[in-house]
Amino acid sequence: MANTQNRTPRGGTPTVISIDAMGGDAGVKAVIGGMAKSANKNPDIRFIVHGDEAEIDLHLKRKPELAAITEIRAAQDVVSMDDKPSAALRSGKKSSMWAAIAALKTGEAQATVSCGNTGALMAMSTIQLRKAPGVARPAIAILWPSTNKQEYNILLDAGADIKADSEDLLKYAIMGASYARNGMGLAQPRVGLLNVGTEEFKGRAELQDAAKLIGTVATSSDFEFVGFVEGSDIPSDRVDVIVTDGFTGNIALKTAEGTATQVSDWLKVALKNTVFSRIGALLALGTLRRLKNRIDPRKVNGGVFLGLNGTVVKSHGGADATGVSAAIKLTFSLAQNDFSEKLTARVASGLAVSTDVLSNSEEASK
């Protein structure tokens, strides 16, 4: 590590990102490619990269500038996409994923990125970093393309846990707002709770309870609670942060991915249908390419684990160099911002307020 920190920074204080080079579907090459892209844009970035030494070395050799700011740490095992989290925990202590998180725990790095198995990454991160005080269920927060000024909304939990009770949802609201503040620079983010319809069958009991809890802490936690939102509001400018349990969040995310892919596929086929539309498509090529970028999940690549003592970012398993670079960029800006410490403080003060308000109202009702 001394190795990395002793290099003369070209800008301010260097920020060290610990990278798991293995386990992504696109291989080590995509990870190294993404690191190179990010390094080009951020003179203050440094890397510790974990995995198969020979393979990493092979790709790093071709990028001497990147090699100069990167320390390689050999790890003999790889957590595969099919490994169950429990199995990965039992037998994965020599894996690149475990080592990538360990470097964050020891303070050598300020944040960790992996393209590997989400469940295993969450399990290993939770074991090594521990949950932040007051957090029972950590969550995965993702960026969702939206019509908002900041171009993205935040949705959590996108699948860390299949359950969430009303207190978990309260903490998701506080954590999501903190992420919006630090990741997007929104002073007063608008938080909505995902639910069905606006009629009588208005969702489950825990959602009604969660709405009350979130309402009590909104003002003191510097966010605005807009109440219930529906699936169609997720990409809208009614809201900046959408709170839901991990089962529902994952279904929503995958459904949106499926829909976006379907619409682009149809568009592609449709534009090949006639000579006129082919010429039209050619003329509009640049425009259509920009649109594709806008809805391209690789460009918004990075699920942030919230509620742990440390910043861990899950990059999409199939991400190419562009996707990995986007995840590293996000990780870098959160690490520079001391995001993890700020989030922990927000959860603590939010919980204090909700407990106060609730016990006062219990007192009053006696």
Added chain:
Amino acid sequence: MANTQNRTPRGGTPTVISIDAMGGDAGVKAVIGGMAKSANKNPDIRFIVHGDEAEIDLHLKRKPELAAITEIRAAQDVVSMDDKPSAALRSGKKSSMWAAIAALKTGEAQATVSCGNTGALMAMSTIQLRKAPGVARPAIAILWPSTNKQEYNILLDAGADIKADSEDLLKYAIMGASYARNGMGLAQPRVGLLNVGTEEFKGRAELQDAAKLIGTVATSSDFEFVGFVEGSDIPSDRVDVIVTDGFTGNIALKTAEGTATQVSDWLKVALKNTVFSRIGALLALGTLRRLKNRIDPRKVNGGVFLGLNGTVVKSHGGADATGVSAAIKLTFSLAQNDFSEKLTARVASGLAVSTDVLSNSEEASK
């Protein structure tokens, strides 16, 4: 009613559809317009239309051919979109919605269509028609644009009930398969159970139980059970019928609507960006219009209530004449097919098999 049935059919036996003309956001005009479109295509269709007599008459007067096959029944009250289902049940006995369902119950009509309040329509339908034997929770089945040959997949429950236990999900599978057989002509529909991921956190316990139950009845119920599917599979050709609880189904549906709208909006803006892309868009106009039709929710308008003694179809509240016509077309073909009776028989035989198999395996494990 004699009035309607005595008219000489231009084709086979006339099928009578009972229509609630009130309560839709687009008003009586859209409903009458939709009826006229449907009547043009189906010589065997007849209507009983319920609502404000003066208003219906006003719009019918301009369509003498439609007027000739339509009976008007005055109803003084309207269930509004904001009415809670319980309130609608208490005070809505003189509403057009109540009367539209009543005409199905008495046998005067073979099916009912309403653009009104979904919760109220389900509550009134359940009270008047009663649940089919063996069904604890009726479901709303919707058509979802897909890459399948039949161009649509079926998803249920899209929001009739926010909960579903494993036995409800079993019945949804049987009912969805029956709908696919009768509505789409698929002899052996493929049924999938919506869940998250393929890793260890593989959804809730009731989903594991439901998968076992559905597996036991698949062969005897003439469908193929493909196991768990994810949100991204909903529009895919891996599956014809997607089974889920009404909370999750509603979130998925609304999320897909939001995503499709977002992508089309971006496409519109993108194609106006440069002169080249404007010319391109003009040349591809017909193609883009066809695409819009393909993803237009109005074209696939019609949520079918499954699990009641009678066929009730909910048309989208905001549907225009095209949307209402699509809902009527669907209703007409189901009514002609004696769908409701076939579905009830399927549920009964499916339950008999699952009970047999389960009690045999319990015996065996003793």
